[in-house]
Amino acid sequence: SNKLDMEVTDSEAETKEKGAEQESIRESDSNILDVSSDSPREKHISIQRQLADLEKLADLNEAEKKPCPLCPEEKFKACYSHKLHRHLQNLHWKISVEFEGYRMCICHLPCRLVKPNVVGDQTFSKMGAHYHCIICSATITRRTDMIGHINRHVNKGETESRFITAPAPKSSHEVLKESDADVQVHPNYSTPQKTDSYFNPKMKLNRQLIFCALAVLCEERTPIECLDAFGATGIMGLQWAKHLRSSVKVTINDCNENSVTMIRENCHLNKMKVIPKTEDDTDEAIEDGEENIGTIEVTKMDANVIMHLRSFDFIHLDPFGTSVNYLDAAFRNVRNLGIVSLTSTDISSLYAKAQHVALRHYGCNIVRTEYYKELAARIVIAAVARAAARCNKGIEVLLAVALEHFVLVVVRVLRGPSPADDSAKKIKYLIHCQWCEERVFQRGSNMVEENPYQQLPCDCHGSMPGKTAVVLGPLWSGALFNTGFLRRMLLETFQYGLEETQPLLKTLICEAECTTSKQFSLHVSTEENKQVATCLVVYSEFTGFIAILCGPGKRKSNEAIRNAAKRPKFENNAEHPAFYYNIHRHSIKGMNMPKLNKFLSYLSKAGYRVSRTHFDPMGVRTNAPLAQFKTILVKYSSPTYAGGQAEGTVHLTEDLQVGDHVQAAVDDKAGDGEMLEDNKSEVTATVTEDCSTPCVAD
Numbered sequence: 155s156n157k158l159d160m161e162v163t164d165s166e167a168e169t170k171e172k173g174a175e176q177e178s179i180r181e182s183d184s185n186i187l188d189v190s191s192d193s194p195r196e197k198h199i200s201i202q203r204q205l206a207d208l209e210k211l212a213d214l215n216e217a218e219k220k221p222c223p224l225c226p227e228e229k230f231k232a233c234y235s236h237k238l239h240r241h242l243q244n245l246h247w248k249i250s251v252e253f254e255g256y257r258m259c260i261c262h263l264p265c266r267l268v269k270p271n272v273v274g275d276q277t278f279s280k281m282g283a284h285y286h287c288i289i290c291s292a293t294i295t296r297r298t299d300m301i302g303h304i305n306r307h308v309n310k311g312e313t314e315s316r317f318i319t320a321p322a323p324k325s326s327h328e329v330l331k332e333s334d335a336d337v338q339v340h341p342n343y344s345t346p347q348k349t350d351s352y353f354n355p356k357m358k359l360n361r362q363l364i365f366c367a368l369a370v371l372c373e374e375r376t377p378i379e380c381l382d383a384f385g386a387t388g389i390m391g392l393q394w395a396k397h398l399r400s401s402v403k404v405t406i407n408d409c410n411e412n413s414v415t416m417i418r419e420n421c422h423l424n425k426m427k428v429i430p431k432t433e434d435d436t437d438e439a440i441e442d443g444e445e446n447i448g449t450i451e452v453t454k455m456d457a458n459v460i461m462h463l464r465s466f467d468f469i470h471l472d473p474f475g476t477s478v479n480y481l482d483a484a485f486r487n488v489r490n491l492g493i494v495s496l497t498s499t500d501i502s503s504l505y506a507k508a509q510h511v512a513l514r515h516y517g518c519n520i521v522r523t524e525y526y527k528e529l530a531a532r533i534v535i536a537a538v539a540r541a542a543a544r545c546n547k548g549i550e551v552l553l554a555v556a557l558e559h560f561v562l563v564v565v566r567v568l569r570g571p572s573p574a575d576d577s578a579k580k581i582k583y584l585i586h587c588q589w590c591e592e593r594v595f596q597r598g599s600n601m602v603e604e605n606p607y608q609q610l611p612c613d614c615h616g617s618m619p620g621k622t623a624v625v626l627g628p629l630w631s632g633a634l635f636n637t638g639f640l641r642r643m644l645l646e647t648f649q650y651g652l653e654e655t656q657p658l659l660k661t662l663i664c665e666a667e668c669t670t671s672k673q674f675s676l677h678v679s680t681e682e683n684k685q686v687a688t689c690l691v692v693y694s695e696f697t698g699f700i701a702i703l704c705g706p707g708k709r710k711s712n713e714a715i716r717n718a719a720k721r722p723k724f725e726n727n728a729e730h731p732a733f734y735y736n737i738h739r740h741s742i743k744g745m746n747m748p749k750l751n752k753f754l755s756y757l758s759k760a761g762y763r764v765s766r767t768h769f770d771p772m773g774v775r776t777n778a779p780l781a782q783f784k785t786i787l788v789k790y791s792s793p794t795y796a797g798g799q800a801e802g803t804v805h806l807t808e809d810l811q812v813g814d815h816v817q818a819a820v821d822d823k824a825g826d827g828e829m830l831e832d833n834k835s836e837v838t839a840t841v842t843e844d845c846s847t848p849c850v851a852d
Contacts, residue, residue, distance in 0.1 A: 424447070538565055547568060640662050
């Protein structure tokens with residue numbers, strides 16, 4: 155019995171020792187991953203604020219080989235500082251997960267063991283890459299799963315981490331300036347997937363165009379209630395409030411809490427008063443003894459919700475991607491004669507690179523054509539017109555711009571079923587020939603046609619076998635520009651010093667009028683800007699006269715407006731031709747084309763309307779048929795030859811061309827064989843005189 159008692163006590167002691175060892179291991183692991191403690195030293199080393207903090211763990215300043223602090227030696231050997239810096243930046247920091255100023259970098263340390271792999275008689279235990287949660291002690295392998303794990307914590311209200319004792323330093327933010335507006339941005343502000351406050355410097359031209367449209371609307375009536383539905387950093391709303399002052403009541407909205415916080419900080423940075431106030435807001439302008447420049451309302455709502463709840467005069471939509479999900483809410487409560495502008499950045503679908511996405515988002519069938527940018531603008535306008543018609547509203551297109559990064563559309567809203575019907579009638583299908591790229595809008599008829607190819611001006615279907623044309627659309631078939639509105643936008647660029655936008659607006663005015671003249675160029679000094687627009691008439695396509703402005707910011711009385719409205723409407727200029735032709739697409743192989751400006755003058759002399767287009771630098775917008783376009787292009791093109799040939803061949807071909815024209819003229823007039831022989835003899839004589847080499851003469 156004594157022996158049995160001794161064996162029992164020994165087994166109990168062994169179990170106790172094993173239990174103590176397991177508890178010590180668990181305590182050590184919990185010390186590494188425990189975020190419930192208040193001490194900031196006990197957080198895991200993979201959770202850092204900046205890349206510099208991660209580099210301090212490796213002592214990169216010393217000229218010695220150092221191991222990676224987040225990788226075992228068998229995975230990443232010790233190396234010098236420059237190689238270790240690239241390793242930390244490109245692997246651990248680049249694919250980290252951000253939360254409240256901290257980065258959860260990927261970790262390769264033996265914190266999480268995966269299932270062992272048995273190969274023969276040997277067992278290999280592989281270390282798995284993982285993330286350490288900033289809120290709990292969980293280790294998760296995939297980045298997407300980690301993001302979902304953090305979002306679940308946020309939905310439960312568990313957003314505070316115990317070891318975060320101080321807010322993120324302000325030095326991590328970068329301050330950028332655009333149009334006298336300062337904004338704070340994160341270091342990764344240009345990558346929308348890695349930051350909430352996305353800021354794209356390439357969209358500066360887009361923001362300036364929208365500002366000019368809002369400035370023109372402020373000349374018609376004040377004050378204007380305007381909404382920036384997707385604020386991000388708030389740069390656009392800050393520019394509105396800073397330049398237009400009391401003429402606008404700016405509301406900046408965003409559904410992301412971090413973006414709303416950034417917008418409030420940027421408002422205080424620009425001496426703007428923010429409403430509604432929060433406990434964290436401090437009025438820095440009053441502390442410095444300065445007055446607030448303006449007031450901005452910052453809201454945190456879904457864009458559809460705020461546009462359903464409130465009415466606005468000016469609404470701008472700039473989501474990440476397509477904006478079709480917000481069009482119904484935008485036209486629900488927008489005021490009469492207000493403006494809705496939208497920026498679409500889903501270029502892959504609009505420019506026919508992802509045709510199935512265009513069919514899903516816009517319900518439109520498209521193919522890649524030479525005029526694909528204008529096709530994209532008409533697709534967006536057709537979606538806007540349908541959304542407005544569902545709310546018994548019509549639209550008047552003021553501006554449509556399609557550049558490399560975005561498609562911008564600015565429309566005026568006209569209430570009533572009649573404008574809605576007129577806008578809906580301008581949505582048509584397009585018949586496009588795939589051989590010669592001729593195009594024509596399908597006639598608006600409910601009757602089925604036996605041969606729709608007859609609508610095309612070309613005869614490719616008769617000369618080519620099979621089906622040669624496709625039906626694209628539905629598309630907007632009306633005008634893309636309002637000349638009067640563009641001229642007023644050009645005046646605003648002179649007034650506010652937006653020199654980068656002036657060349658584009660001048661091109662748009664020429665394109666809207668379909669002319670190459672430069673009569674619209676305005677050279678206005680800063681002193682004359684205050685007295686611009688002595689008598690300015692706002693004309694709408696459907697409603698005609700809207701308002702008259704006299705002097706700087708003054709209005710005529712209501713009686714004068716009524717009297718002016720009774721006057722007969724001035725004749726509206728003919729709409730610009732739809733679509734354009736690329737001069738390189740229709741060039742003849744082996745022929746040198748004329749310069750583009752000279753070719754425009756040749757078309758103009760032939761009696762056609764012609765202008766350049768902003769959609770394509772080598773595009774020509776004209777009402778000439780494609781056949782006549784090619785005829786004039788071939789007529790003024792010269793043949794190309796190799797460098798080793800003599801100049802006599804050029805004269806030979808030119809003289810033969812002249813002989814052909816003379817022969818055709820003689821055939822039309824006389825048809826006499828003797829005259830033909832005389833002309834041919836003259837041509838051969840000129841050839842022998844001009845040729846310098848005997849081989850060509852022979």
